[in-house]
Amino acid sequence: MIELKNVSKAFGRFKALENVHLTIPKGSIYGLIGSNGAGKTTLIKLLVGIYRQEKGDITVDGLPVYENPSLKEKIYYIPDQPSFLSNYTTKQMARYYKGFYPSWSEERFQKLIELLEVDVNKKIHTFSKGWQRQIAFILSLSTNPEILILDEPLDGLDPVARKKVKNLLINDVAEREMTILISSHNLREIEDICDHVGIIHKGTLLIEKELDELKANIHKVQVAYKEGMPKELLKNLNPLYTEKRGSIILFIVKGDEDTIAKQIRKTNPIIFDLLPLTLEEIFIYEMGDIGYAFENVIV
Numbered sequence: 001m002i003e004l005k006n007v008s009k010a011f012g013r014f015k016a017l018e019n020v021h022l023t024i025p026k027g028s029i030y031g032l033i034g035s036n037g038a039g040k041t042t043l044i045k046l047l048v049g050i051y052r053q054e055k056g057d058i059t060v061d062g063l064p065v066y067e068n069p070s071l072k073e074k075i076y077y078i079p080d081q082p083s084f085l086s087n088y089t090t091k092q093m094a095r096y097y098k099g100f101y102p103s104w105s106e107e108r109f110q111k112l113i114e115l116l117e118v119d120v121n122k123k124i125h126t127f128s129k130g131w132q133r134q135i136a137f138i139l140s141l142s143t144n145p146e147i148l149i150l151d152e153p154l155d156g157l158d159p160v161a162r163k164k165v166k167n168l169l170i171n172d173v174a175e176r177e178m179t180i181l182i183s184s185h186n187l188r189e190i191e192d193i194c195d196h197v198g199i200i201h202k203g204t205l206l207i208e209k210e211l212d213e214l215k216a217n218i219h220k221v222q223v224a225y226k227e228g229m230p231k232e233l234l235k236n237l238n239p240l241y242t243e244k245r246g247s248i249i250l251f252i253v254k255g256d257e258d259t260i261a262k263q264i265r266k267t268n269p270i271i272f273d274l275l276p277l278t279l280e281e282i283f284i285y286e287m288g289d290i291g292y293a294f295e296n297v298i299v
Contacts, residue, residue: 001026002047002147002179007056009042016042017203020056024196027177029169031194031211033187033283039203040183041080041151047181048077048149060147073101076145080152082136090120090135094142101143109142116164130156137165141172148172150182154189166193191279199286207286211279218254218282223264224271233267240285252277252285 002024009017017039024030034040045051046058049065049072058065065071084093098104113120116134124135133156140148154162172178184190197214199207223229224247237260239251248271253260257274264272
């Protein structure tokens, strides 16, 4: 289990993270999302031991991460721009990582090369961005990490490669209970693969929930009335967002689905639909609820 307790990090006068509490269960895929400059990359670099926090504790299974080489052997980090040793081929990089990771599997390395069809004798810097990212995944999964940290992991991959990589990640979680933290702006990708989600904004973790629980607590409602919507309904539901589209009124509301439906049906609408929200929509409205401005939002 990964735990951050009361963690703060500053760069000069700028507070990148402040009093962050975060828990990632073993064997889960955790999606970390937030606005630009929210603190996602800082949090990741603290978690892998690149930065040291000024305050709080960062542990994996109760052990501190910073300056803990034996623990770092179990963690692999792929940044948003993977880097490799200058002029190295994939085969040479594999030999390099084999010396750092005791859990390195040559058998798996060969299988991944075959699956993703990579020329291991070609210098990595000559590959496209998408191919370099695939090579980063080959190297990372060949180390059989217990924890895999990914920053914008699928950026640049074509649809076929995306599917292959996602299947590999899901299989490792299912078979080895590998834990994954993914930071991404592509919320559809997060929604597709993650089971836990954390929303961070201005260095503070606003929400941390299982994805299903998060979706169950916020709803999109469409209603219509013969003589206009009763004012007391909006007062009771306290929606995050309201919009009128002709005779249809759309609003986003938090709460229990059955309770919301019961309150609305009491007002006898001629049209009533309770619709699911995507993670992208949930993010937009949660951020709007704390004052983060969004314009021209289409739902």
